[in-house]
Amino acid sequence: MKQTFADKVLAWFDVFGRHDLPWQQSLTPYPVWISEIMLQQTQVQTVIPYFDRFMARFPCVNALAEADLDEVLSLWTGLGYYARARNLHKTARIISEFHQGEFPRSQQDLVKLPGIGRSTAGAISAICFNERVAILDGNVKRVISRVFAIGGWPGQRDTAERLWGQAEAVLPHERINAYTQAMMDLGATVCVGKAPLCEACPVNEGCLALEQDSISDYPGRKPKVSKPTRRTIMLVVKTRAGEIRVAQRPPEGIWGGLYSFPELTPQALEALTPHLPSAPRALDTLKHSFTHFHLMIEPMLVEIDAIEDIPRIDHEAWLSEDNSEAFGLCRPAQKIIQSLLG
């Protein structure tokens, strides 16, 4: 009987896999869930101390549900991505209040919970409940795309569909929990992003990318899109006493709720200039990059004698040396203020 893909992966796991990680002690959903969420964003070695502290303080889902969000966040400090800690807390309350403290036992139901997507739901369900479902985290994406030479960027819908389909096609019928952990281990320790250890790989025979000597082509990279560059003018008003005017931005969108300088179009600046107490002076242009575009910011400085010399604007606030800590300033505003005050 020929060894299947899953057979080889499982045999490898029994010898070379990691079996002693803190969340592998009991394969119950609470610790598996916590570890999966932490591992989404951080490597195993970093996660371990956080996981241990977290479990010591919140040993079960009800303990987490009863906690204040602030305390959850404080135990999360240093892990980043705090929205996920909020989702963790939210989900604990849902499970505690609406599921009698019991986790849903299928991927289909787990995925309805905040912060749990298809892959994380699959991991919990496969590891804890032996449900025969696939996972597709970053590790598994690498393994599957290479062994089966599935090209294209995984962020692309059709590529993701082919990866999920292939991951499901090779699932074993037994030991689904061990297999799920095995695939994550294989991607994390052997089929790594750069310089994978193909000699040590249990599925190197028949790995299409290896046969074609094209490992580095998989997974396919995100097509690079040239980001557009936009420009904006920011009006910086400063008194001779050193007070600086900022304005709170709307709660939605770029820098939502943060303080910044009012943005102007060139036309608006032109129309405004005759009404200003003194001519605006251009400060150094600064560049700020977002995920989808670059922004060239042209700050224009207007110096005035006193706050009363300039009309009020909506949501304004005046920064001085004493109170500047009190405002959440967007990055570019911080830089401009720094250059202004030295």
Place this chain on the structure above:
DNA sequence: AAAACGGGGTT
């Protein structure tokens, strides 16, 4: 500077 990451939100 750009990619990777896995999930959320919106249309």
Place this chain on the structure above:
DNA sequence: AACCCAGTTTT
């Protein structure tokens, strides 16, 4: 369902 977004680390 298809699309785009945010926040952070890694490359």
